[in-house]
Amino acid sequence: MKLNREKELFVKAVLKELEEDNLAIFAGAGLSVGAGFVDWRGMLRPIADELELDISKVNDLVSLAQYHCNENGNNRSKINDIILNEFSRNVEITSTHSVLSALPISTYWTTNYDKLIESALEKRGKCVDVKHTNEHLTLTKRGRDTVLYKMHGDVDFPSDAILTKDDYEQYHLKMEQYLSALKGDLISKTFVFIGFSFTDPNLDYILSRVRISYEKNQRQHFCFIRVENKNDYENEADFEYHSRRQELFINDLKRFGIKAIKIKEYFEITDLLREVESRYKRKTVFISGAAYEYGQFSKQDALFFLHKLSAGLIESGFRIVSGFGLGVGSSIISGALEKIYMHGGKYSPEQLILRPFPYDETTGVDLKKYYTQYRTDMISHAGVAIFLFGNKLSRTDDVVLSDGMREEFEICIQQGIPVILVGATGYMAKTLLDEYLSEQELPEGFVALLNKLDGTNNLSEMEELLFHTIKNACEMERLSYA
Template sequence: MKQHIRAFVDDYLGELVEGSAAIFAGAGLSVPAGYVDWRELIRPLSEELGLNIQLENDLVAVAQFHVNASGANRHKLHKAVIEAIAADNPPTANHKLLAKLPIQTWWTTNYDRLIENSLRAAGKIVDVKSAVPQLATTRPRRDATVYKMHGDVDRPDEAVATRDDFERYPKERGAFITALAGDLVSKTFLFLGFSFTDPNLDHVLTRVRLTFANNQRRHYAVFRTRTRLAGESDADFEHYRLRQTLVIEDLRRFGVRVLTVDHYAEITEFLQELVDRYKRRTVFVAASTADFGGWEQEEVNEFIQTLGRSLVSRGTRIASGLGAGIGDSLLSGALREVLQSNRTVDEALILRPFPRAMDGEDSAVLWETYRQEIISHAGIAVFLFGTKEVDGELRLADGMFREFEIARDQGVAVIPVGGTGGMAEVLAIDARDNWQAIVPELGDDAPGIIAGLMNRPEKPVELIEPMLQAIQILQGGKK
């Protein structure tokens, strides 16, 4: 990964944690889903006018020309929007990755429904605002707000497309401009698939720049490095390459830093990195014990409480099913740290206590659902102990083995702490011997890290530091 993109990932990750990240999506984000860009959308209208769309740079003007030639009749323009966008094409990989991030604010000039559909598929409640009256209402318990500042395919008659529409925009849809200006001041935007030729956005950026001349918030935009097109002359290629350089430099005036990629696949790569690193801020602790690993119960309680305090103090969120013999101590340690910090319980803990009173087939289905759901929140899973008592006999916890399988299936990085014995030891042996398949996220140091955690210390609390070091490696991102 390029250094300037890695620096962006570090910065934007901080904004995600603070709840200050936002997205602005342009047509380029939707094209890979099978939708046409603005040039292709109005190509039929251009052909009716006898114009070569490839020679046109002011596409808004072309749309206006067609309306003028039709006697102010916008029917064909509306029809073009519907025919090009009405189908519910499936979201792209980039849409799905973005939907996994805790981004509450989304802006777009696109008419399609890819953003809201991807968010809903991720289980989020979405508040869509494509018309001014909608700005005055708030959907209860919303997870994300999507501002469609140029309208929606469901309302093609209100689509912002012509020169007249843009000229009337401040009067008829000025509330969107005000809302966007506020978000540009309070949030860090990532512009994806956007060309920065929208006159409304230009107006808003200028207003923000003039108001906050020396205190502009930094934003990011992604551009693909200009490459030579088939049949393009040297002179034309040099012209467009130079123009892109000048645009990138000009955007600095507005606090927008451009991330250049050679291939669009690089966008998917850094979005996946963002998802992985954000999820790794949540650690699932899989732990249960019937014999305390051969240590005294008080020693194990101290170990687990210290683990809970240490994780929360480092800004990590804990996910747990509060396993038998372990859960109370983990919760106590975590809550003690929460009460001494500025974090809320929800920010520090995800708890799914298992209903142990249930028996039979129903409980098996419920426990499987519980495990799948809680592990889905995490990016790292730590496995400790893993024993249970059945009919007076000590056995390995098969539930922990299932949690290990789920974690790997979901792409969650695993850390089996073999020094605690039980199922954790069985998992650690397998991870040490097959580290490239089981713990590749730890890199080439994985065998040594896992082996170190297999050592049984005199007191279990001595395992805290090597555990935290392994977690820190995973939370630090790819090298």
Template sequence: MRDDVKGFVASFLAEIEAGNAAIFAGAGLSAPAGFVDWANLVRPLAEELHLDVDKESDLVAVAQFHVNANHQNRHALHTAIVNAFSANNPPTANHRLLARLPITTYWTTNYDKLIETALKDAGKIVDVKWAVPQLANTQPRRDAIVYKMHGDVDRPDEAVATRDDYERYASDRGAFINALAGDLVSKSFLFVGFSFTDPNLEQVLARVRITFKTNQRRHYAIFRNRTRRTDESEAEFEYGKIRQELVLEDLKRFNIRPLLVDEYSEITDILAEIERQYRSRTIFVSSSASDFAPWGEPVVTSFMRTLGSALISAKLRVATGMGLGVGNALFTGALEAIYADRHGHIEDRMLMRPFPQYIADEAKRTEVWEAYRQDIISSAGIALFLFGNKKVGDDTVVADGMIREFEIARQHGVTCIPIGATGYAAAELADRSIGDGADGDAALLDALKELREPRENLNELIDPILKLAAAARKIRDLYTCLTH
């Protein structure tokens, strides 16, 4: 991964973890979902005016010309917006990646509903603002706010589309300008799919720059490197490259750091790496025990308590389903470390989800437990598997729930660390991982082999576990397309 990409990922991830990140989405984010850009939106209007939209640089003016030619009647423009953006197209991978991150503020000039749909699909309560009166209302227990500063496809009559609309924006929708200015001051934005030709945003950026001068918050924008278009001459291509360089340099006046990619697919890779690193701060601990041999229950519970404390001290967020026999010991150690540290909120350091036991209907219980497992495991980047046995009658058997949690973790791309030395399900999972070559990770394979060896002293496992967790949190050099 290129150094500039590594730097961006680290910096923006820090803003996400601090709760200071925001997204600004332009038309380029929605284009892969099948929605048109502005040029194709106004293309049929331009054709009515005998204009070639490919020769026009001011597309807002084209929309205005069409309204003027129809005696200020906007029906055709409204119809074009509805036809272009009302389709129930699913969000793209990039929308879903952004929606899964703990980002609470989204701004867009798009009319479509892709952002709010992705957020709802991620299980979040979304507060959508596309009209000024909505700014004064608050959706109860909202997880994210989506500001649609140019309106929504459901109300094309209120969409910002023509030069008249832009000229009246400060008087008609000035509250959006104030809200955006406030967010630009207090949050670090990532601009995705945005061309920086919108006069409203330029006005807000200028206001912030003049007010804060050399004390502006840093923002980021992802651009695709200028490529040669079909039927474009060498001279035209060189001109385009020079202009892009000048635009990117100009953005530095607003403390916006550009990040260049060669292909749009690289944006997905970058966002996926941000999500992976964010999730890797959370370690899911899958454990259960009814039989504590050969160590005995006091030794096993003492080990789990020490492990819980060590994971918190290593700055990991612990997620657990409070496994039978050992879950409370893990929870106790983690809680003690949180209180000793006296930094942050308990819910920021630990995710505790005890499994509901009193569901009489077996099919319903299985369904609820599956959803529960999917939810908690998908929040983690690392999964630790310990012990894994239960009583069935008088027999001690492998805990099938732990096997299922391992399978779910793999489905979600979680780094799995089964500690075979603790026996039962953990041993089976360690043997499976070793047999699979630890998915091509030689260091993990060697560590799992070493952790498969029997231990008299369980506490000898803690340091290797912490080292494996630390290694899993490092930036993966997965994206060869970003190394050139």
């Protein structure tokens, strides 16, 4: 993906913060609109109609909600009913939600009432600690991967949702703990604001106080701004007026340490996040292998090679994903852990992702039918894949090729992951290499990666070539195949 300088710097900055677990997402209504939910203006249209007001001419929507409560004796039952019905509908998560959920982001903030963020994260198998009351702040969900702060409430509790002027005026008293938590995150983390208009009084309150306290030392945050389009206006004068106002707004955001990334269309947000995901995954290597025997290599030499390979990947800053394959898994784990612990490092689940396969069909269920989904999920973490050896012992005690490795190879092709087949290790790795080198329509870069490591039985030379090939694969653009 070709990026201009501004977007390239954004991707690099986000990657750095992501790898250090310093990235946070702040989601506004615009993120949910793509799934089919209404924005604030759409939600309050029936309220405006009831008050005999033109919603298109109303700028202060918070006051509009308050007017309705005033006219109904401070009764907000209709507003609660709108929130419940509008945001409890079953809708599909958007591609932006999906990409975000794939990244190791541990902190989310949102003013949205819907459940799209937690649904996307849970679909990825992540444990989400959702907080929308003061009591939630004192509790920690065991095994959580992500904390989601719903600072304006949840659709299941519409009477507690923050919407009217009364709600906002009392927020700093009733929900002071949330403002303190948000202030702390704005000070210590880099935020990416998505679908947010910066008209929320609560956020403005916090941003102002962070700016006053840390004016010279604010963290850099980012947001996306769709630049004004001439086609949206009836005449040149209107376009120029709104363009000028937008530029002034973008410059004002700099006071709060927020850099606006300009886009022409909203789909560019998803594309940029996909680029972040792609580059992040390039530093994650999936190792596919199984070995009952080791062909031309002695068992001792082969295991030492696997140990060094794993340790070298960790030392070079890569992450490893492995299914703990027969005859290779233990050496991969020991090499990685040795490099992490013996050199003063600290183990992180992101460094070594292990997905051992269940082999005993004790429940009477054929586990093989679940393996495809299991493998697909495991491989989805990686940006490059290595295939080694590939044999197992059959039920009749014959050494046969590993059919699971073939399936993993096909999944990698489907996901567009560059593949390195180490043909010198023989068995399924060599079989796949021979099969796919005979194909005439493979992309040139893909063939080069396949072909590079065949024909050597020197383990030291193979290790050197393998690391060189991995680095080349990580520098390639993400590939896609039909």
